[in-house]
Amino acid sequence: MDRLFCQSDGDMRMWCPSLREIVEVFHSLGAHSPALYPLGPSQHSERMFKRESSLSQGEQQDTPQENALDISLSYIYKFLTLCALVQPGTTTDENLLDLIELLCRAGLDVQLRLLPQTDLQQLLLLLLENIQEWPGKLRQLCCALSLVSNHHHNLLALVQFFLDVTSRSRQLRSQLSLVVIARLLDQQETLSLWQEKARLVELSRLLSLMRPSSLGPYLDSETLPPCQKQQPKASAELDHKVCYLCHSLLTLAGVVVSCQDITPDQWGELQLLCLQLDCHISTHIRESPQAMHRTKLKDLAAQTYIRWQELLSHCQPQAQYCRPWEDI
Secondary structure, three states, X not given: OHHHEEEEOOEEEEOOOOHHHHHHHHHHOOOOOOOOOOOOHHHXXXXXXXXXXXXXXXXXXXXXXXXXXXXXXXXXXXXXXXXXXXXXXXXXXXXXXXXXXXXXXXXXXXXXXOOOHHHHHHHHHHHHHHOOOOOOOHHHHHHHHXXXXXXXXXXXXXXXXXXXXXXXXXXXXXXXXXXXXXXXXXXXXXXXXOOHHXXXXXXXHHHOOOOHHHOHHHOOOOOOOHHHOOOHHHHHHHHXXXXXXXHHHXXXXXXXXXXXXXXHHHHHHHHHHHHHHHHHOHHHOOOEOXXXXXXXXXXXXXXXXXXXXXXXXXXXXXXXXXXXXXXX
């Protein structure tokens, strides 16, 4: 127990691990990526976790090992939470951003897939609150997190690491979702993503690009070999992947809107979103008994449309009536 405290200039302080020490712990638990350490937004292209990668039978862990991993990760995140609570002002904003990115990468790691979500989410909420320059660091954090993975499933899971319970987490969820959508559609350089009042307008433009029939070019070039594009099986696989991508994009769009405090002056923007959703997505999904993934996508589109219509009913501007007596 004494090793958890160190004395400096007569003050007794709790020992907190460095980023490198945290990385070493993850590696000792079998982290999949050899480059877990965050290097900054400009050096992420070669570093991504592929949660979708399947493990061979020889790599599968038995139940006792899974339980041990689960317990170890729980202790790690609870201890890091204690460090953040005891010494909230001793960590610089840059180190906090690096730690948040590191935790998100670990949360998507194939070998650490049993990461206890509750412990991770609570820790991330606390780290966000400890950032001193906020919202000044929001853009830097979103840029870094949006490059954690190249797969839309991972990026959606990343957004869901941050609970919708605090003002900062809502800001991050909304902004990060918009940045991820723009990145997946190759629109991050053409839109004004960092103006809070313009999020719904930019999302409306992005929705027009989410039409399932238009999403093929945004899939990984290795999804299907060119010579197999005309084969029925390959065509069905491509259709499934396109609907899967559209499902993730639409879920992220829902996060952007749900984390916004919609005001009456944004009623028209939200109404346009509903029209874009119906025009570009809902009406272009043809259901089939042999393609249940289309039904799931259409259900999500319908649920999203209903939620947005409910928001419209709550934020509708009040009619302005003529009151001539007020000028008398």
